[in-house]
Amino acid sequence: QAVVTQEPSLTVSPGGTVTLTCASSTGAVTSANFPNWFQQKPGQAPRTLTSSTNDRHSWTPARFSASLLGGKAALTLSGVQPEDEADYYCLLYHGGVQVFGGGTRLTVL
Amino acid sequence: QVQLVQSGAEVKKSGASVRVSCKTSGYTFNRFGISWVRQAPGQGLEWLGWISPDNGHTDYSQKVQGRVTMTTDTSTSTAYMELRSLRSDDTATYYCARSQGDISFDFWGQGSLVTVSS
Numbered sequence: 246q247a248v249v250t251q252e253p254s255l256t257v258s259p260g261g262t263v264t265l266t267c268a269s270s271t272g273a274v275t276s277a278n279f280p281n282w283f284q285q286k287p288g289q290a291p292r293t294l295t296s297s298t299n300d301r302h303s304w305t306p307a308r309f310s311a312s313l314l315g316g317k318a319a320l321t322l323s324g325v326q327p328e329d330e331a332d333y334y335c336l337l338y339h340g341g342v343q344v345f346g347g348g349t350r351l352t353v354l
Numbered sequence: 355q356v357q358l359v360q361s362g363a364e365v366k367k368s369g370a371s372v373r374v375s376c377k378t379s380g381y382t383f384n385r386f387g388i389s390w391v392r393q394a395p396g397q398g399l400e401w402l403g404w405i406s407p408d409n410g411h412t413d414y415s416q417k418v419q420g421r422v423t424m425t426t427d428t429s430t431s432t433a434y435m436e437l438r439s440l441r442s443d444d445t446a447t448y449y450c451a452r453s454q455g456d457i458s459f460d461f462w463g464q465g466s467l468v469t470v471s472s
Contacts, residue, residue, distance in 0.1 A: 246416060279457045283459070285399075290449055290464055291399065291449065291451075293451075296454075296457075296458035296459060296460065297458045302460060336401065341413050342415065343401040343404075344401065345391075345398060345401055348399070
């Protein structure tokens, strides 16, 4: 089964920009992996930010942007807010099987 | 508005089975898949599988294949996930999520804590 890798932790200053990435052990991530990105805060259920590469949901702030970058899926946060401090997970489709990344803990300091 | 409301917490003995329900409302049930995800305490998310309420098609992760069954009741717009032969490492919060097929997720349930004790 594929292994999906994310940065374990990142730190960003308020108002700054940060990019989280999501790599697959099977090779370059493409649109055929239909990347999903999720945000999870302590004690809460995950919340979907984007689906299928960059389908932002109605509740997702415009500062969140998903893309494919250098063979990986990427989530860029521009103008980071204190409330963006959370765990972020990507999910990649591998032919009938979905695989989550291990998650990135984003600290806003 | 779209809602997914899950059943309450369960405590089970090793070797037992558990069934978690996910009652949906606010949309046409047959038009979207239901995916199941779990999260062990302090750990990341793990995809378990999905079901199409339209035709009953399922895909399961290799890790739970053979122990899990996902079903739906279209008359009540409810999805179910049954996990058998429970062991301690099945202790987790189980989530259902609405999905377009098994590709794009959007709405999530609130989660159901399943605790397996020996």
